[in-house]
Amino acid sequence: MSDQETGKSGSRIGPFHIITGLILLFGAFLTVYRFTQGLGPMTNLNNEYPWGLWISFDLLCGVALAAGGFVTTAACYIFGLKKYHIAVRPAVLTAMLGYLLVVIALTYDVGRPWRLPYPFLVQSGTTSVLFEVALCVMIYLLTLIAEYSQVAFEWMRMSVARSLVMKSILFLTVLGVILSTMHQSSLGALYLIAPSKMHPLWYSAYIPVYFFVSAIVAGLSMVIVEMSLARRFLRHKMDEAHERGYDDVVLGFGKAAAFVLAGYVSLKLLGLAVDNDWSYLMTGFGALFLVELLGFFALPAYIFAIGARERRTGLIKWAAGWSVLGIVLNRINVSLVAYNWKLTVGEHYFPGWMEFGLTIFIVTLGLVLYRYCATRMPVLHEHPEYTDTH
């Protein structure tokens, strides 16, 4: 029997295991340090910057890059684009792990993590944007777990449970799209409260729209990046259908990403016009804004378009990686660089080495969990006993 049929990884200890093992060990040390010594000794956070790298990268980037789940399921189950079906399971797995790691990262970042359930159980601040984000992220994580459970049930050969999930897949997809639309935009809406703290080039009344549209780009790009990486490193786990459909996914998602990116750049230009921020473009922050907008959004849009027109998957893969970097740059600019921009250089926040260490630990944890699931469960191939359409 092949690896796919047995569901075993069949791999020996290699450089991947050693490097990730060391990082996880180091992460365990940082975890003990964080929960015994508190945030003060571990981070460079202060009253001006209560949100640092863990919110900027682990949460804002994590949520945006996990948008592939709702984008792919909507394309397949709502719009009926069945040729993208092979991308659904890897995308849902990535999204589920992404949101899981966001919640894990949040427990490190929140001063008193045992109070995380308080928004639902104790306080009555239901008009808060943060409450809406918390509620949506919680329900969406549960939705993703439910969507992914069909894979786990196949793996465990629990046919009845799998069949129940299959019957509710359209409901789960619609719920996922609604919740994602709400919280992806609300993450941007969190910054609406700070017009005096944010640089005018990044502050806009339309920031929730920017966050939502850029999250769609992030989702499309991440599916391309993640499927390309899986094809490179886990090819032995892919069946023929996944191999055959790979080009369709890359070309289709590349074309969609090109158009959505063009729309995003257009919306940003409209934002500049509405707020009359043109004069700021001639400053240092303006240069950074143009690098972000033209270099990391307009350029990938053009490369995506060329790749989709000429059916060059290699170009699309590069553009996808580039736009993922663009999303990361945008979220860091919004939450750290353009935030408190009037402070002097010495007053600006820069993450401590342990903050970087914990972020690397969280990303590595995600990689290890993805590899664990993808090598054992029917993610990149059909389960031989459940070959019916799903």
Next chain:
Amino acid sequence: MQDSFHTLYDFLLHSESTAYITMGLVLIFLLCFWLFLIQRDED
């Protein structure tokens, strides 16, 4: 680019005029970009 405005009306007139012109240009750009994107689909 106009640097200073004496009244709110001046500011709104200027920024909304620019926004409407940008909107028109954006719509033309997006249409052209879409045609560029799908041009070779039938091949």
